[in-house]
Amino acid sequence: MSIWDDKKGRKHIGIMVDGQRVHRILAPGATAGDAKRIEAELRAAMAKASGSSPQLGDMPMTTALHLYIQHAASLRSASTSEQHALRLAPWAEKYTAAQAREFTAHAVKDLSTQYAPATVNRSLATLKKGLTIAWERGLTPENFGLRIKFVPVNNKREVFLSxxxxxxxxxxxxxxxxxxxxxxxxxxxxxxxxxxxxxxxxxxxxxxxxxxxxxxxxxxxxxxxxxxxxxxxxxxxxxxxxxxxxxxxxxxxxxxxxxxxxxxxxxxxxxxxxxxxxxxxxxxxxxxxxxxxxxxxxxxxxxxxxxxxxxxxxxxxxxxx
Structure with missing residues (x-):
């Protein structure tokens, strides 16, 4: 087990890459999502330092969302972008990066009953970008964002007012x-x-x-x-x-x-x-x-x-x- 809580409720991360062990104690109030993100970053950093390739196909999908939200902070519509990303949170907690295709099918099925296709796609685009960022940083062995496919959208409207x-x-x-x-x-x-x-x-x-x-x-x-x-x-x-x-x-x-x-x-x-x-x-x-x-x-x-x-x-x- 690489992530655990101590008696004081603090989260610990303990990982080993190529015989090297690293232990981190997170600040009080850190969430499970924070721990998973930091674990992925530690693995990638240690693998890079040792010259080996990180095996992170099981990176939590929540990590990709965190990466996107960090990226969105610099965008013109930061709050709106973050809102689109957080819409996917309930499904992200159940899947890993390698399960992007399964994640998409599940999220689209549920979201399509509440939102228009264009809105669903805006949320999917945030995760697609987050997974791309993870790949660019060496946190995943491939760009799992390529597995996310958008739903068909018909934006054509024939409403013209006099x-x-x-x-x-x-x-x-x-x-x-x-x-x-x-x-x-x-x-x-x-x-x-x-x-x-x-x-x-x-x-x-x-x-x-x-x-x-x-x-x-x-x-x-x-x-x-x-x-x-x-x-x-x-x-x-x-x-x-x-x-x-x-x-x-x-x-x-x-x-x-x-x-x-x-x-x-x-x-x-x-x-x-x-x-x-x-x-x-x-x-x-x-x-x-x-x-x-x-x-x-x-x-x-x-x-x-x-x-x-x-x-x-x-x-x-x-x-x-």
Missing amino acids: IEQVGQIAQHCTKQVQAVIWAALLTGARRGELVKIRAEDIGPDTINLPSSHTKTLKARVIPIIPALRPWLVYFPTEVGVEGIKTAWQRARVKAGMEHVNFHDLRHSCASIMLGLGVDLYTISKILGHSTVQTTQRYSHLQVDAQRQALEKLGNLMVKVS
Whole structure:
């Protein structure tokens, strides 16, 4: 037994590699996960020092999660990343790194009853990264992260709102939330980008979004149109992301449109512009897409409009014949 508790409740680690024995006493309050992580690191360090290869195929999966959480501390969305990782904790306690494939099957089966595929994949991605970090540090003999496969995701949504429908939802919100809603429709900006707008970002004719405030990490300039200008007095908004989420959810229920997501405002911005004859390249620049290929998801709307126009032409031919 390499890990045990003494009478005072302190955790001990005792391992032997190539005839060398190491004993560590952990600080009071250390968890079983801490002990397993330190054990794996000690084995790897001793194996490296002796020139032998570490045999760590049975490294606890919880160790990989700990490694990822340490890595996530340096990310822009550290708390969110950690939350995605901790979602896997109940299953990680039951498996080892070498059982990544079995772990994935079990976790996906249980999580899929509570979360959307995209959310499940975000959690799996944290463990995949943690296992990769373990391999890069020499804690495992192979990259067990390669055994984790993501679940299929269909992110395509066909929900496009008219200006009238947006108004029906917005009327149930405060003026501050209404400002964010109309700004989303009139600029195509994401909710996270809108809540980060500062007073100095708003110029006489444009809104400048710094690269640190956009999803693509690319700065963007948004023209201010007359319809948007009255709502800019409510920016910077005093309502946070969670407040907007709650207000939107209540408003869409009152409007009888429970199926509508806030992000559909961005899609609706694109669909309305397409209906007005705006080309896909211009729309891609307005939405801040990295490439025009991302905007191709709206191309079927363009084809539908062309079909309707040709059908009208065809109807004239029928009348003539």
